[in-house]
Amino acid sequence: MPEAYRTAIGRHFHEVATPALLLHYEVVSANIATMADCLRGRAGLRPHAKSHKCVEIARMQLEAGAIGMTTATVWEAAVLARSGVSDLLIANEVVGETKIQSLIRSARTAPLTVAVDDANNVEALAAASCQAGCTIGVLIDIDVGMGRCGVRTQEEARNLAAQITRHPGLQLRGIMGYEGHCVLEPDREIRARKAAQAMEQLLGFRETLASAGFPIEVVSAGGTGTFDLTAAVQGVTEIQAGSYVFNDATRRAIVPDFAVGLTVLATVVSRYGSTLVIDAGKKTVGVDFTLPRIVGGAATVRGTAEEHMICNAAADCPLRVGDLVEVIPGYCPTTINLHDVYHVVEKGVVRDIWPIVARGRGQVEE
Numbered sequence: 001m002p003e004a005y006r007t008a009i010g011r012h013f014h015e016v017a018t019p020a021l022l023l024h025y026e027v028v029s030a031n032i033a034t035m036a037d038c039l040r041g042r043a044g045l046r047p048h049a050k051s052h053k054c055v056e057i058a059r060m061q062l063e064a065g066a067i068g069m070t071t072a073t074v075w076e077a078a079v080l081a082r083s084g085v086s087d088l089l090i091a092n093e094v095v096g097e098t099k100i101q102s103l104i105r106s107a108r109t110a111p112l113t114v115a116v117d118d119a120n121n122v123e124a125l126a127a128a129s130c131q132a133g134c135t136i137g138v139l140i141d142i143d144v145g146m147g148r149c150g151v152r153t154q155e156e157a158r159n160l161a162a163q164i165t166r167h168p169g170l171q172l173r174g175i176m177g178y179e180g181h182c183v184l185e186p187d188r189e190i191r192a193r194k195a196a197q198a199m200e201q202l203l204g205f206r207e208t209l210a211s212a213g214f215p216i217e218v219v220s221a222g223g224t225g226t227f228d229l230t231a232a233v234q235g236v237t238e239i240q241a242g243s244y245v246f247n248d249a250t251r252r253a254i255v256p257d258f259a260v261g262l263t264v265l266a267t268v269v270s271r272y273g274s275t276l277v278i279d280a281g282k283k284t285v286g287v288d289f290t291l292p293r294i295v296g297g298a299a300t301v302r303g304t305a306e307e308h309m310i311c312n313a314a315a316d317c318p319l320r321v322g323d324l325v326e327v328i329p330g331y332c333p334t335t336i337n338l339h340d341v342y343h344v345v346e347k348g349v350v351r352d353i354w355p356i357v358a359r360g361r362g363q364v365e366e
Contacts, residue, residue: 003339005341006353007193008023008113008343008353009333009350009353011190011344011349011350012349013289013350014265016226018263018267018279018324019028019265019266019284019285020164021265021284021335021336021343021347021356022262022342022345023262023327023354024260024261025053025346026346027259027261028246028261029312031245031246031258031259033064033165034257035047035241036065036066037237038345039180039227040065042232043230043231043236043238044067044238044270045065045066045067045088045238046066046068046069046089046238047066047069047095047156048071048072048222048240048242049069049071049242050055050070050076050333051243051333051336052243053076053356054357054358055085055355056354057082058080058186059085061131064103065210066350067238068087069087069356070089070091070240070242071087071089071091072136073092073358073360074093074099074102074103074106075360077090077103077106077110077112078105079166079357081110087110088110088111089113089115089139089239089240089271090103090113090114090179091115091176091178092115092149093116093121093141094121094125095246098246102126102361104129104132105129107129107132107135107227109136112137113136113137114136114138114139115138115140116139116140116141116164117141117149117214119163120161120162122163122209123163124326125138126164127168128169129167129169129170133293135170136169136171136174137171138164138171138173139218139220140164140172140175140205142171144198144202144221145212146178147198147258147300148180151195153205154205156207157205158214170225172214172215173217173218174183174206174217174218174219174237175202175205175209175220176219176220177198177205178240179198179203179222179223180223181197182223182224182225182226183225183226184251184289185222186253188250191294192229195229195230196233198221199230202219202221203233203236206219206317208236209330214305215322217237218237218238219235220238220240221239221240222239222241222242223240223242223243224237224244224254224255224258225251225255227255231242233314241334244258245332246261246262247260248329248330249291249328249329249331250262250288250290250327260328262318262328262333262335263295263326263328264280264284264310264326264329265276265326265327265343266284266325266326266327267279267322267323267324267325268319268323268324269321271320271321274312274313275313275346276299276310276311277308278308278309278325278327279307279308280308280326280327281304281305281306281308282304282305285327285328285330285335286330286331286332286334286337287304287331288330288331288334289331290330292304292327292328293328295325295327295328296321296326298317299311299313299319299325302311310325325326329334337356339356340355341353341355341356342354342356
């Protein structure tokens with residue numbers, strides 16, 4: 001880690017060079033505890049590490065009762081496995097020799113499960129696991145409405161299950177279905193109805209496979225926007241929610257029980273009348289789904305460029321060139337992927353620097 005980051009430890013966060021990613025420790029701790037309390041006695045929590053890509057946060061979630069971790073990529077899984085985090089689910093298809101070999105290396109050190117929806121991919125995973133002498137857990141990925149990955153018919157699921165169980169290097173653990181088309185629906189009634197339909201479809205696949213004699217130990221689903229709805233469905237065994245850790249401008253109204261725990265510190269670099277410009281743009285703040293927000297509402301974001309955010313400021317807005325503002329990202333997962341580290345802030349002081357280590361193959365030791 002560059003020494004420039006370490007020199008911030010012990011200083012007030014206003015002394016940090018901008019733009020800087022701030023993790024508000026008290027808020028993140030409270031969000032983790034809130035989610036653990038919400039799911040206690042219901043489905044297990046397998047938080048999605050793509051939302052933070054950080055070993056320290058994963059450990060906080062596990063200490064709070066998470067049953068394991070979810071990742072989006074083999075590189076995220078490799079970093080967590082290398083750091084001693086076990087019971088990992090890669091909730092995506094892993095295709096291609098390079099990625100499969102990374103999967104195998106991680107499976108040698110930690111229990112690991114992967115999603116599949118294709119017969120050729122199953123054969124490639126089986127051949128690699130057999131050659132390596134290890135076992136890979138498998139969940140059949142079901143499309144429950146996103147129109148992205150996942151099998152579409154119960155016949156496809158039965159055929160895949162039969163194929164998986166023929167291979168000694170693969171263990172069929174169950175099914176997964178992500179109701180991502182529901183999680184950002186602002187109307188809770190509509191969101192609940194769509195999520196219920198998705199889970200009814202997913203559990204129909206479970207019933208078909210179980211009736212055919214296949215072991216279905218795991219039914220994995222759920223995102224931050226639907227975690228409470230999906231966890232209430234009998235038969236769903238685990239929830240993959242992740243963005244609750246930080247919350248963001250997109251989810252604040254959808255999951256108000258979770259506070260904003262991640263901001264980007266920025267400096268006002270220009271002001272002309274009602275136009276105010278800060279030094280945080282698309283290269284430092286995720287703008288997916290909705291525009292970022294300025295903490296305190298002193299200005300309103302109207303657009304973003306690579307290095308700058310352009311804001312509207314009222315005539316009586318006190319912000320001037322050189323002043324600091326905090327920005328609530330439009331979307332946290334893409335925001336953290338743009339930074340090297342978190343500045344971990346507690347009571348206004350940078351208490352530590354946490355690396356964002358799971359951003360790609362280049363940060364995985366082969």
